[in-house]
Amino acid sequence: MAKTSKNLTTSELAIESLPYEQALIELESIVESLESEQNPLDVSLKLFERGQALAAHCSLLLESAHLKVQKLVGESLLPFEEESE
């Protein structure tokens, strides 16, 4: 039950702004909840819709990911420009 209510509270977050790991963790718990827990049907359907959106969001993040490289100078992180070949 605790897990279910956790899902319900996290589901208030806007998917578009979720970082990949967080979206994946939520997706994982939604799948497990749907597979193992007895939720009311309307809750299940909402979870399903959100799960689909999370999966699509994660997939998009993977496709559009760009390696972020920073350079440690002293104690500060600066953007690192790679030499072009």
Added chain:
Amino acid sequence: MQPSLFSSVHLTVSQLTFHIRKQLENDPTLQDVWVEGEISNLSRPASGHIYFTLKDKTASLRCVMWKQDAARLRTVLQEGMAIEAHGRITVYEPQGTYQLAVNLIQPKGEGALYQEFLRLKATLEAEGLFDMDRKRPIAEQPRVIGIVTSQTGAALRDMLNTLRRRLPLVQVILAPSPVQGVEAPPALVNAIQSLNHLSPDVILLARGGGSIEDLWAFNDERLVRAVADSAVPIICGVGHETDFTLCDFAADLRAPTPTAAAELATQTTVDDLQDLLASYFSRLSSATLYLVAEQRAFVSALRARLKFGSPERRIQSQSQRLDELARRASSALQHRIQLQSNHIGGISKRLLSLNPQGILSRGYAIITRKEDGAVVSTLSQAHGGMKVRVSDGEFEVRSEP
């Protein structure tokens, strides 16, 4: 010096040269010797043999490296390079010269370096710095990867390209450091320690290939200890497949090259993640389809139970019961009527048998008083006018007192 008249030996040039050759080539020291010097007059003709002169301050030695030995040479020879050459002294008779036929060449000092390497390795090994139970597991899917290497080398480019291809989700923090020269070890130590403050999931310590001297910073005791002490797991990828440094032994994981280090750091790739997503997606769909099907079955079972328990059925049942009762009532009534009817029949017969008319027809009469209609059955009752009833009518009489 005057030639002695009798003991002098007379030889041809060939004989003398042959004699010299025998002397030199039978001397064990000259047949297995390391010679140290600087290269000059380096020449590589098309034959594949290499010719050069080894020099130091006061002497020079002609050297030849035959084609088959030259092919196995790992060090790139250059004019002025200080080397140690191993070989045997031979004599080249046509020119009356001797030369060193070289079969092995190593940069000067390598032998001493190697001894130092072995000594330090044994010391650190005895301390347990290389023990397997010190090795920490590498995160399968790191989020932040620290890199310690030269900012300008091919090693960095190779690693970044590998990470970009395999797991572009990661954040890379480069702690640039020189990777050779005397300033390299303290700078590398500092880079590892600085990265530790930022707690990345793993640190790649890397350098591209080079001579054993180029890689020597990675055998520095300070750096090796810093690698062993690092709280963050370290993957070491220095040089080529065949190069081993002490950092390789101290690191949590040894990679043959910088590229391999980046691969080992990303055991889960973006393709694996897409596969994982696809599996979640299908589990999501099937779980939901199952839930909906389950609910549908549940609803239809409820509908059946509802129908079973509905008043309609009770109404039917009650109605049937009514019919039944009505039928039973009707049949009971019939029975009663029949009984009553039979009873009445019997009574009628008996009644009929009691009909006074029957008696009258046998000659009896019924006498009633005229005044009050009472039946006269005794003498005392007989007075006044009376009616006499016989079978076919009545007549009046008067009693005479």
